[in-house]
Amino acid sequence: MLILSRCLIGLMMVFSLALVGCSKAPSEHAKIDINLAFDQYKQRFLEDFWQVSPEYALYSGRYEFAPRLRVNDEPARAADAEFIKAQMALLATFPLDELNATNKGDWAIIDNELRALQWRASTFKDYQWNPSNYNIAGPIGLILNTEYAPLEDRLMAINERLLKVPAYYQAAEANITAPALPQTQLAIDQNRGAIGLLEGGLQDAIKGSSLSKEVKQDLQDHNRRAIVAIEHYVAFLEQMLPTLKAGEAKDFRIGEALYEQKFSFDIVSEFSAKQVYEMATAEKAAIHLEMTKLATQLWPRYFSEAPMPEDALVLIRQVIEKVSLEHAKPSEFVAAVQTQIPALDAFVIEHDLMDTDRDKPLVVRETPAYQRGFSIASIEAPGPYDSAANTYYNVSPVDGLSPDMQESHLREYNSYTMQILNIHEAVPGHYTQLVHANKSPSLIKAIFGNGAMVEGWAVYTERMMLEQGYGDGQPELWLMYYKWNLRTVVNTILDYSIQVLGMEEQAALDLLMTEAFQEEAEARGKWRRASLSQVQLTSYFTGYKEIYGFREEQKQRLGEDFDLKAFHNEFLSYGSAPVKVIKANMRAQ
Incomplete structure (x- = not known):
């Protein structure tokens, strides 16, 4: 921490110089100096943050941190606490009302990030009860x-990481004192996937490299020791399963107080979690009315x-079941996703909806085994330091499932729903938004992406595309859009009901299958996801409502001067900042 201490002293000197001569009404010159000092602080903050969070640095595109594997032991947590305390003290020295709009937003994001890290370590303590936090495969x-x-x-960087893998999992076993059952089962499955990566992809890379025979042998030795460490961790967790299943597990439900706290840190909304839950309940009824008309x-x-x-829900379900029979073959599911992306890109360009960048590659691939078990599709984007790298669209194949489960998944992701899925995940949803985010002049906003803004934007684009004529107004597409949008709404109801209100599995399945018209496979997968995470499922609806509402507000405020493309480009220019931060900046223009 010596480097950090010197950094803080230096920055305090810069800041003190900036304040020399300031009175109660500081001059414009002094205000500019404060903003310059804050810009310097942000740069140094990130460099120090990477020191305590090397994996975060790696995912942000700082590849010099590739050799470093953070071991979550007591010394590492003590270093985290020292970092948080020092940064919070320094951040407090900058008068918020004297910063410009960009820096006010960055100040708020850093403040929230620090307080969230502190809360997670001191109050939430999921390092003690969530074994799936420990997995070396992703980096x-x-x-x-x-x-x-x-x-x-790159292999030599991996070699350095492998050296610490035994210590990494020893720390994990020491930390896990009261595990929750769903998280334990996920950790077992995903760490088996990690073993598959080390035995498969990494072995192939070592063999295909031009490293010397001696270096290859050294790598193989470290790899074997890493595999043994993972196997020991999996066995450690498997030994706990009978006791956990017998009722000794920590309740995966976190309760109202922790839920509201986590919601405030993760979502950064103008609303409380309870308010969003109530909004979602009302939205569900409104969507049912629209679906009844279409059915x-x-x-x-x-x-x-x-x-x-006569029963509206029965009517809707029967029509959905017929429409859902149009779907891809099991062996062609991933390919069907891939072939649709160019058509979405062409529609965005033809209708001039927002700026696009064809130089940023999007690669559709099967979800790696070590990442499966959480969602059917996801975007894995490069960080802002390496924005030219590939963005991966991970799609989980279905051809390995039983015939009944295959058909259930394919009906859920039928030919119409797949279009909405691809809008959400790829164009102009996550992929497009994250390309813009990596161009944001504020690294803080790009790096510390707000989940509700990111997910809310993807949900917003689903409706926006249909409003702009995508699909030529097909009632089947609109019906499936509402079914998909209902998932967003019900995600919020489900998450809050499970984590706060104590909803059990059968009631959750009834909600998802009866009122949200989901297939059994999807419903069971969503129950699993809601038992593995908290709050994240509310980010879709919360962000969507805030973004869509803000667009309508801007349309009314600007009248004939409102331009949809300009709105989208400006909104996206603020990176992945919380929606309320973006709104404040755009309102100030």
Whole structure:
């Protein structure tokens, strides 16, 4: 921490000089000096942050941290606490009302990040009860798949990480004192996937490299020791399973107080978690009305002269079941996703909806085994320090499932829903937004991305694309859009109901399958996800409501001067900042 201490002293000197001559009404010159000092502080803050969070640095594109594996032991947590305390003290010296709009937003993001880290370590303490926090595969997979340096150099960085793997898992076993059952089962599954990476992809890379025979042998030795360490951790967790299943496990539900606290840190909304839950409950009823209208319109097309059900939910489900029969073959699911991306890109360009960048590659691939078990599709984007690297669109294949589960998944992700999924995950959703975020002049906003803004933007684009004419107004597409949007709404209801209100699995399945019209496989997967995470499932609806509401506010405020492309480009220019920070900046223009 000596480097950090010298840094803080230096920055305090800069800041003190900036304040020399200031009175109660500081001059414009002094204000500019304060902002210059804050810009210097932000640069130094990031450099010091990477020292305590090398994996975060790696995912942000700072590949010089690739050899460093953080071991979550007592000394590391003590260093974290010292870092947080020092940074919070320094941040407090900058008068918020004298910073410019960009720096006010960055100040708020840093402040929230520090307080969230402190809360997680001192109050939430998931390092003690969530065994899935410990998995060395992600960074190794990133190093293998990102050609930021020759393969041989990358393998040597992995070699340095492998040296610490035994200590990493020893610390994990020491930390896990009261595990929750779902997180324990996930940790077992994903760490088995990590073993698969070390035995498969890493072995292949070592063999295919031009490293000397001696260096390859050294790498193989370290790799074997790492595999043994992971196997020991998996066995350690498996030995706990009978006791956990017998009722000794920590409750995975975190309760209202912790939930509200986590919501405030993770979502950074103008609303409370309870308010968002109540909004979602009202939204569900409104969506059911729209779906009833569409199902009534489609009934004659699919059921000829058969009598229409009087129960609206039964009517909607029967029409959805018919429409859902149009889907890809199991072996072609991932390929079907891949072939649709160019059409979405062309629509965005043709309708001039926002700036795009065709030089930023998007690679559709099967989700690596060590990342499976959480969601069917996800975007893995490069950090702002390496924005030209590939963005991976991970899609979990279904051809390895049982025939019944295959059909259930494919009906859920039918030909219409798949279009909404690809809008959300790729164009102009996550992929497009994250390309813009990496161009943001504020590294703070790009690096510390707000989940509600990121997910909310993706949900917002689903509706925006249909509003702009994508799909030519097909009632089937609109029906499936509402079904998909209902998932966003019900995610919020489900997460709050499980984590705060104590909802059990069967009630959750009834909500998802009866009121959200989801297939059983999807519903069971969502229950699993809601038992593994907290708050994250609310980010979609919260961000969407805030973004869509703000767009409508701007349309009303600007009238004929409102331009959709300009709105999108400006909104995206603030990186992945919380929506309320972006709104404040745009309102100030």
